[in-house]
Amino acid sequence: MRTERNLTRLDRVFARLDREPERPTHLDVPRMSRHRVVLFSATLAFYLAIVVAVLTTSWLVRFDWQVMFFRPYQQWPEIHAFLDYWVVLGQRGPTAVMVAAWLGWRSWRQHTLRPLLTFGAALLLLNVTVGAAKLGMGRLGPHYATTIGSNEMGLGGDIFPSGHTANAVVTWGILAYLASTPRTRRYLSALSAVVSLSVGLTTVYLGTHWISDVFLGWAAGLLILLALPWFEPLITRVEALLFTLRDAWRARRFGIAPAQAPAGVTAMIPQRAALDEEPPLRETIGAARSARAPAYLAPGPHTARSERTPVTPAGSRRPPGADRVPRGTAAARPVAGG
Numbered sequence: 001m002r003t004e005r006n007l008t009r010l011d012r013v014f015a016r017l018d019r020e021p022e023r024p025t026h027l028d029v030p031r032m033s034r035h036r037v038v039l040f041s042a043t044l045a046f047y048l049a050i051v052v053a054v055l056t057t058s059w060l061v062r063f064d065w066q067v068m069f070f071r072p073y074q075q076w077p078e079i080h081a082f083l084d085y086w087v088v089l090g091q092r093g094p095t096a097v098m099v100a101a102w103l104g105w106r107s108w109r110q111h112t113l114r115p116l117l118t119f120g121a122a123l124l125l126l127n128v129t130v131g132a133a134k135l136g137m138g139r140l141g142p143h144y145a146t147t148i149g150s151n152e153m154g155l156g157g158d159i160f161p162s163g164h165t166a167n168a169v170v171t172w173g174i175l176a177y178l179a180s181t182p183r184t185r186r187y188l189s190a191l192s193a194v195v196s197l198s199v200g201l202t203t204v205y206l207g208t209h210w211i212s213d214v215f216l217g218w219a220a221g222l223l224i225l226l227a228l229p230w231f232e233p234l235i236t237r238v239e240a241l242l243f244t245l246r247d248a249w250r251a252r253r254f255g256i257a258p259a260q261a262p263a264g265v266t267a268m269i270p271q272r273a274a275l276d277e278e279p280p281l282r283e284t285i286g287a288a289r290s291a292r293a294p295a296y297l298a299p300g301p302h303t304a305r306s307e308r309t310p311v312t313p314a315g316s317r318r319p320p321g322a323d324r325v326p327r328g329t330a331a332a333r334p335v336a337g338g
Helices: 009-017 034-055 059-070 075-091 092-110 114-137 163-177 182-206 211-254 261-268 285-293
Strands: none
Touching: 034 211, 034 285, 059 211, 075 163, 075 285, 092 114, 092 163, 092 211, 114 163, 114 211, 163 182, 163 211, 182 211
């Protein structure tokens, strides 16, 4: 008879929330390959071409005005309420909180700060590059345009490139960048592309951006994602520094050196090796997990008592003695009488 408990959905959730015994070794860190360099160069050329096309008041500016006079929000007013909420997926505040919460859980579970540090570096690059371009070109939006047919550049605006579009590309694309497997990276890349494209077109529908603003926002966000491997060594050094400061603070708090920490404290305070050294094995954590299985996992199959094969110990279980007679032999009895 076999007794086996099926895992419920809550059991699977608890199993998923459990921390890894040590930092996973299969996490792939993207590198600046030749393919990525080619994509970065092509995207940069596209970025510069959009800027030149707007500065020279080319056909792209005329197309901007045609879309503006078309007024999509008047052509399809029934979807206006929905798109007012959908465009929030490109706002930096709400999306940053959602993605940071997810990456924070990943950092805690995998014993690494790389997801959060990479996301912070991407947002810093986004604020610096896109913010500088907005203030430098000073383009006015469709609702504040002054002269029909002009590019509205240098008039104190801040909508070129589109911040909503660039933020959507970076915020949702960072999930694909930090994916653990190539398959997950492909799926998340497609999802982030759909979200960023739809957010950019939503700003055009609402009349808050020119179509050229959206083109430049897509290019600006993609440039940041493609350039992130150049910042991976710096992210690694910052992570090692933060872990070193954490270990030193915990050592001062417990009043002992990190190397002399007792077993119980070592299990709670895993040490961090330097960059040029291999990370130490977390034997205390692994041993604690292997000694006792988690309560939420189903117990392994076992046999009933009736199915077990009886084992008879060989020989006698009584201690040997000089006056004992082996079992099965006749003992000498005293002769009565006489």
